[in-house]
Amino acid sequence: MKTARAVGIGGYGAYVPRYRVPTATISAAWRPHGATKPAVAEKSVPGADEDVVTMAIEAGRTALGRIPELDPRTIGAVWVGSESKPYAVKPSATVVAEALGITPATVAADFEFACKAGSEAMQTAVAFVGSGMTEAALAIGMDTAQSRPGDALEYTAGCGGAAHLFVPADQALAVVEGSVSYVTDTPDFFRREGAAYPEHGSRFTGEPSYFEHTLAASRRLLAELGAQAGDFDHAVFHQPVPKFVVRASEELGFTAEQIRHGLVAPRMGNAYSGSSLLGLAAVLDQARPGERIFFCSYGSGAGSDAFAFHVTERIDERRQGARVADYLDRRREITDYGHYLRLRSKIRRD
């Protein structure tokens, strides 16, 4: 897919909470019998005063701070993609837009598509700016992923995400070369209204879901662009567990060096809707003018959004504020499972 006028990312910002729980702390509490080693060593945990709204505000502030010449009031759309909204009914995006000084003349809504909600917001932001409807649109993917105590997901469900502000290409630090979306009805993972924790459609995990959609969307985008894996300097994928990313990228022909900067899950777990957007932010922290970035998300239910970006000279002047690595290095370890349960509000006073 291409837009009528060229569009790119004008500013970006990431967020990862300060707390980490080693997965060894979780296995010590549950003593799973004959279980395999957890896929990550530790995962990020939100502070007691954090949620998707507060995390999205911080990522959004960084994104806007990196393009100070842009008046927040010219941003015509704010979308927050998440599967862990603080309210079942009441938009997160209006709080975020208000805190960032974007209200009231803006479109605002929350997006839901499991882990693809953030990249869905990116597609829509590209379309809004690309059609000329608005001069800027803010797409955020952020999650404080839920997991049932003792469930396999508890070892990888992390927290974090990123904000990407789309603007016309002449003001962009990375220009969108094109994008595709690929979706089917696949029952691999779901959570019903009112249910506290998600469920797995176990036999649909992996092959018919993550790999089918990630590979199909990626191949379609490469075909549309007439490009090959080797034409890109960096590649970012949705990161449920690191080994999924390694396998999908290898099948597409990407090397370990190409996925290195964007692979954040080993240090924080799976950030769900935030995962691929955070990986993209980590790549932008490192990218040089002229480089090309390949991006592909995945969300259960199921679908993938693939994007290609071309990094511009502006990248070097748009790196004020905390980088992804700074957030990952800022860590306060929680080694007490009870403290972890309290931070995740699984035990509470009222």
Place this chain on the structure above:
Amino acid sequence: MDLPRYHRLRGAYYRLEGRRCTGCGAVAFPPRPACRGCGGRELEVHALAPRGRVHSFTEMATAPRGFDPPHLMALVELEDGPIIAAQLTDIDPEDIAIGMEVEMVTRRIQEKGPHGYLVYGYKFRPPVPRGEAS
């Protein structure tokens, strides 16, 4: 905090917006309908600096209802002068020091039970340390 008050003060809570008197220049935070200095009513929106230093602090032994422990209260001297009362976050009590640099973040400051509304507002925390770009 009741809902109408929270809604009325959201500019102050989310963006540190006070009022500046166009007559005498006095700044009020949170906003007031009239200037305390000269009684003037011509006031303009004035956002305070979102950075400052810890002027003094205390750990409240019991967090008020709707606030989560540890409840760390500080007086923060902002870069542009005013001193405001705010909670500290993302820090352990033993690591707080008078004079330490802090920046504003927006956090949950109250939850009206599992079915009630959430109050978001300013807190302060040490800036995220910046490593060398690689």
